[in-house]
Structures are given as C-alpha cells and as structure tokens.
Amino acid sequence: xxxxxxxxxxxxxxxxxxxxxxxxxxxxxxxxxxxxxxxxxxxxxxxxxxxxxxxxxxxxxxxxxxxxxxxxxxxxxxxxxxxxxxxxxxxxxxxxxxxxxxxxxxxxxxxxxxxxxxxxxxxxxxxxxxxxxxxxxxxxxxxxxxxxxxxxxxxxxxxxxxxxxxxxxxxxxxxxxxxxxxxxxxxxxxxxxxxxxxxxxxxxxxxxxxxxxxxxxxxxxxxxxxxxxxxxxxxxxxxxxxxxxxxxxxxxxxxxxxxxxxxxxxxxxxxxxxxxxxxxxxxxxxxxxxxxxxxxxxxxxxxxxxxxxxxxxxxxxxxxxxxxxxxxxxxxxxxxxxxxxxxxxxxxxxxxxxxxxxxxxxxxxxxxxxxxxxxxxxxxx
Amino acid sequence: xxxxxxxxxxxxxxxxxxxxxxxxxxxxxxxxxxxxxxxxxxxxxxxxxxxxxxxxxxxxxxxxxxxxxxxxxxxxxxxxxxxxxxxxxxx
Numbered sequence: 001x002x003x004x005x006x007x008x009x010x011x012x013x014x015x016x017x018x019x020x021x022x023x024x025x026x027x028x029x030x031x032x033x034x035x036x037x038x039x040x041x042x043x044x045x046x047x048x049x050x051x052x053x054x055x056x057x058x059x060x061x062x063x064x065x066x067x068x069x070x071x072x073x074x075x076x077x078x079x080x081x082x083x084x085x086x087x088x089x090x091x092x093x094x095x096x097x098x099x100x101x102x103x104x105x106x107x108x109x110x111x112x113x114x115x116x117x118x119x120x121x122x123x124x125x126x127x128x129x130x131x132x133x134x135x136x137x138x139x140x141x142x143x144x145x146x147x148x149x150x151x152x153x154x155x156x157x158x159x160x161x162x163x164x165x166x167x168x169x170x171x172x173x174x175x176x177x178x179x180x181x182x183x184x185x186x187x188x189x190x191x192x193x194x195x196x197x198x199x200x201x202x203x204x205x206x207x208x209x210x211x212x213x214x215x216x217x218x219x220x221x222x223x224x225x226x227x228x229x230x231x232x233x234x235x236x237x238x239x240x241x242x243x244x245x246x247x248x249x250x251x252x253x254x255x256x257x258x259x260x261x262x263x264x265x266x267x268x269x270x271x272x273x274x275x276x277x278x279x280x281x282x283x284x285x286x287x288x289x290x291x292x293x294x295x296x297x298x299x300x301x302x303x304x305x306x307x308x309x310x311x312x313x314x315x316x317x318x319x320x321x322x323x324x325x326x327x328x329x330x331x332x333x334x335x336x337x338x339x340x341x342x343x344x345x346x347x348x349x350x351x352x353x354x355x356x357x358x359x360x361x362x363x364x365x366x367x368x369x370x371x372x373x374x375x376x377x378x379x380x381x
Numbered sequence: 382x383x384x385x386x387x388x389x390x391x392x393x394x395x396x397x398x399x400x401x402x403x404x405x406x407x408x409x410x411x412x413x414x415x416x417x418x419x420x421x422x423x424x425x426x427x428x429x430x431x432x433x434x435x436x437x438x439x440x441x442x443x444x445x446x447x448x449x450x451x452x453x454x455x456x457x458x459x460x461x462x463x464x465x466x467x468x469x470x471x472x
Contacts, residue, residue, distance in 0.1 A: 232435050242439060249429075250408060251443030326405060364405060370431045371408075371440075 011312060013061070013299050015071045017267040017278055018054075020046045021081040026112055026154055029145045030177060032206045033077060036281035038289065043270040045082040050272045051090040054294050058094065061299035062103045071106040074129070075278075080115035084123060091127035108132065110175065112146070113161030114154060121168045131165065132173040133158060137187040141179055162195060174200035180214040184223040192236050201239035204257055204334075206282050209341035209351050217355040221362045228366055244363055247330025258356070260332030263315035266302045268294055274301070276308040279337045311336055314346035321349050327360045 022042040024031070033039060062070055072094075074087070094105045107129040124131060135158050136142045143153020165172050174197050176187055184202070191197050202223065207213035220240075227238050243253035253259020256277070267275045267288075274292040281288055290305045302308050318333045325331070333339055334350030341348050350356060411429065419425045431437045 228433070232433050235434070237435060242435070245436060245439045246443055248405065248408075249440050249443035251439070367431065367433070367436055368404075370433055370436065371429055372431075373427045373429060 011262070011264050011303060012065050012067070013264060013266045013302060014067055014069065015073075015265065016058070016299075017073050017075055017265060018046075019076060019267060019269045019278070020074050020079045020087060021076040022270045023081060024076055024078040024112070025081065025114060026078070026146065026148045028112075029147065030205060032279050032282045036285050036287065038286045039077075039281070042273070046086065046270045046272075048083075048086045048089070050270070050294065051086050052093070053272065054268060055090055055093045057294050057299050059097050059101065062101050065300075067101075067103050069104050069106060071108070074107065074109040078112055078115065079109055080111055080120060084119055088123050088127070091123070091129070095127060106130075110134065112154065113158045113172075116161045116164060118168070121165065121170060124170060125168075130173070131170060132175050133161060133165075134175050134177075135162075135191070136176045136179060137182055138190045141182045141186060145177075145179065159195075176200060176202045178202050178205055178216055178219055180205070180216050180219050182219075184219060185226055188223075188226055188231060188236075192231060192234075198235060199237035199239065203240070204338070204352060206279055206335075206337060207351050208282055208337055208339070209348060210283065211351065213351060215355055216352060217358040217362075220355075220359045224359070224363050224366065241363070244330065244360060245367065247327070247332075248360060248364055248367075250329070253330070253332065257335045258331060260318075260329045261315065263311050263336055264308075265311075266299065266308075274305070276302070276305060276311050277336065279335070280307075280311070280340070282337055283340050310346065314339065319344075319347050319349050321353075325357070327357060330360060331356050 019042075021044065022039050023044045024034070027034075058070065061067075079087075091105075091107060098104055107127055108131070109124070109129050110132040111134070113133045123129065134146070135155070136144075136146055139153065139155040142155040142158070146154050146158075148154060162172065174191050174195075176191070187202065191200050204216060205213055223238065224241055227236065227241055231238075239255065240258065243255040243258050247253050247259045252261055256263060256265070263277065265277045267278045269275065272294040273290065274294060274297065275288040275290055278288065288307065290302075290307070292301055292305060315332070315336055318328065319339065322328050322331070322333055331350070334352055334356055336346060338350040338352055339346045339348045408429065411427070416427065419427060429440050431440060
C-alpha cells in the first residue's frame with residue numbers, strides 16, 4: 001500500500017550510499033574509511049544474496065512511500081572490486097521495476113579509476129551509471145597522498161582511466177580533496193586547462209575536534225579568487241564555491257559539507273548492515289555500527305538507529321555558538337563529522353569554523369562590489 | 382541568518398535608488414514577502430544581479446534570498462558527480 005504523498009515524512013530515505021566493496025586497491029593517506037578498523041570485519045565485497053535482498057527492500061520502500069526518484073551512490077573502498085555480474089544484476093532488477101513503480105533510480109559511482117575496463121564501461125552505459133573519478137591535482141600533489149600499497153603514486157593510471165572513459169564516450173565528474181599546502185592553481189590548471197573539464201569539486205579534508213587539521217582558509221581564498229577572476233568567465237564551476245555562494249545568497253546548499261539542512265543518509269555495508277553517514281567513521285572504530293541489517297529490516301528502519309536520529313537532530317539544531325553567526329544558514333555548522341567532540345558530541349561548531357567564516361567573508365568581499373539591484377519593470381524614482 | 386527586518390522598516394534606499402552597495406543584511410531583507418510588498422506598494426520589481434554569469438545563476442537559484450520551506454532541502458552526497466542535480470519529487 002502506498003503512502004499518500006502529502007503524508008510523506010521529511011525523513012524518508014531517498015538516497016543510499018551503497019558500500020559494494022569494503023576493501024580498496026590503493027591506500028590513500030587521508031582515507032576516512034580505513035580509519036575505522038572494523039571495516040576489515042566486513043565481507044570484502046557485497047554478495048549476490050545481499051544485492052538481491054537490498055533490491056527487494058528498495059523496491060518495496062519506493063512503492064510504500066511513492067517515491068518518484070531514488071538515488072544510489074556505489075561506493076567503497078573501491079567499488080569496482082565487486083563482481084561485475086552482481087552489480088549488473090542489481091542495477092537490472094531496479095531498472096526493470098521503474099515503470100511499475102513510477103520511480104527513476106539514479107545511479108552514480110565514485111572510483112579511483114584504476115580498475116576501469118571495457119566490461120565496466122559497458123555496464124555504466126547500459127545502466128546509465130554516472131561516474132566520478134578522484135584526482136587531487138597534478139602528479140606531485142596527487143601522488144603525495146593517493147598511493148598504492150607499495151607507496152607508488154596513482155596519477156598516471158587515473159589519467160589513463162580518464163582517457164579510456166572519454167574514448168568510450170563517458171565523461172566522468174572529477175572530485176578532489178583539498179591539500180592545504182598545495183596551490184589550487186595547479187589543480188585548476190590540470191583539471192580545467194589540461195584535461196578540459198568544465199566543473200569539479202574540492203572537498204574539505206575530513207576532520208573532527210579529535211584532530212588538529214591544517215588551516216584551509218588561505219587555500220579556498222585563493223581558489224575563489226582564481227575562479228572568480230579567471231575561470232568564471234569560461235563557464236567553469238567549482239561545486240564547493242557554488243554551494244557557498246548559494247548559501248550566502250539565502251539559498252540552500254545541496255552539499256553535505258556546507259549549508260544548513262537535514263542529514264538523513266543511509267549507508268548499507270557489504271554485509272547488508274545499515275548505518276548513517278559513513279564519514280562518521282573518522283570518529284572511531286565501530287562508531288557508526290548499528291543492529292540493523294537489510295536482511296532483517298526495512299530501509300526506513302534506519303530511523304530506529306539512535307545515531308541516525310542524533311545526526312538528523314544535530315543537522316537541524318546547531319550548536320549555541322552558531323545561532324548568532326551571520327553565516328549560520330550558509331554554513332549549517334559545516335560537515336556534521338567536523339562538529340564531533342568527545343565532550344559535547346555534535347553540539348559544537350565545526351573544527352573548521354574559523355576558516356569557514358573567513359572563507360565566507362572573503363567570498364562576500366569579492367562578489368559584493370559586483371552585486372546590484374536591477375529594477376525589472378516598473379520603476380519608482 | 383540575520384533577523385529579518387519588518388517591511389515597515391525597510392530602508393528607503395531600496396526603493397528610491399537604482400542600484401546600491403548591498404550588504405549581507407540587505408540580501409537577507411529581500412525575502413519574497415518584502416519583494417512582493419515592493420511590487421504591491423511601490424510598483425517596483427527588483428532583482429539582485431551580478432556581472433558574473435555564474436553568480437547571477439546562483440542568485441536566481443537562491444530566489445533572491447527567498448525563504449525556502451523545509452520541503453526544499455535537498456542534500457546530496459559530496460562523493461558523487463559534481464553538479465549532479467537532484468529533483469525534489471514531493472511537489
């Protein structure tokens with residue numbers, strides 16, 4: 001029985017982070033996933049049984065809540081470690097139900113690119129899977145952190161993957177992680193000028209109050225200046241900057257890293273375990289563990305998880321210090337993981353709070369002189 | 382977000398000048414309600430714009446500081462295709 005749309009709860013899960021692999025073929029130094037040692041207790045890849053059960057539960061969930069779209073991000077570890085036949089079967093079973101359900105499933109996959117081959121390309125095309133590749137900048141920047149288990153850089157392989165995808169008619173998205181000591185011009189030169197991408201994103205490094213992260217303000221100041229002065233006119237977009245501008249203008253960011261709004265993520269692990277935001281693993285071993293599993297529970301049962309409820313509540317109720325901040329809505333407390341401390345849990349400003357305020361102020365100081373009120377029709381003089 | 386100023390206290394400069402140096406508080410004042418009042422009471426339709434095309438697009442997306450309802454929250458995972466658009470389907 002479907003639930004009438006006007007009764008739909010705002011916490012209905014409509015976006016799934018699907019860990020199809022719990023292992024990776026490289027060893028990036030900043031990876032949040034392996035900061036939690038319990039990931040090694042999980043099956044290396046998702047089994048066919050778990051894929052099948054998840055598909056059944058998703059179809060039931062979409063039907064129950066009358067959803068018109070449902071998004072799935074295939075993730076890891078390295079998602080391309082999972083069996084091609086299993087991922088194909090999963091996508092196929094969902095696609096087959098779309099017209100019955102009146103729902104479109106949006107598939108995306110984030111990969112380091114090293115395992116892409118023709119068979120994977122055929123799968124991506126057949127099931128319309130959007131691709132994102134991770135690249136942190138030119139070789140010396142990328143290879144400083146994105147290394148294999150022998151300590152070798154992976155830049156050359158990622159470039160080959162991009163060329164391979166393009167040769168087969170797939171244009172991937174590009175995702176970078178800020179390396180504060182680097183110059184963002186180098187990233188723009190590579191991604192835009194040399195590789196010809198029209199847009200990409202640079203994430204803040206994952207950190208909480210358990211860490212002492214390097215300041216990122218100067219990096220994003222420079223990134224914004226470069227974009228605003230040189231790349232904006234070429235139509236280049238940088239998602240983090242878009243979201244910060246959108247927030248400053250009173251809109252709502254579409255990003256989990258910045259901007260006010262409810263966090264209601266569901267992560268499903270290789271064994272079917274259900275959890276909230278996977279990035280919260282930076283807090284410690286087993287922090288995100290629940291008793292919920294897709295084999296025994298429904299998708300929406302994630303609401304029963306105290307941490308999931310705590311994250312949702314914290315995302316909507318910021319720390320007292322945030323309530324008087326002029327950037328409260330634009331910032332939203334930053335990424336929820338960055339607010340964690342042992343003493344106050346999520347009831348903190350972001351560990352990047354000072355940096356974020358400086359970045360917003362800088363962006364505002366740069367765009368403000370260009371803003372003006374334009375009367376559109378009738379004019380009162 | 383800065384507290385909203387009641388429409389009655391809206392500074393005249395927003396009505397009588399063609400362009401003005403905007404502050405963040407000024408942007409926050411231009412809610413749909415206040416913009417409607419500008420139209421209804423003063424016959425003035427205004428929009429905030431920029432010489433930058435992208436900034437202009439984002440201003441349009443923000444609805445010129447329109448106050449969204451809870452239903453417009455629409456967050457995506459950052460670890461996905463940048464620029465991936467999500468459609469909020471709860472009409």
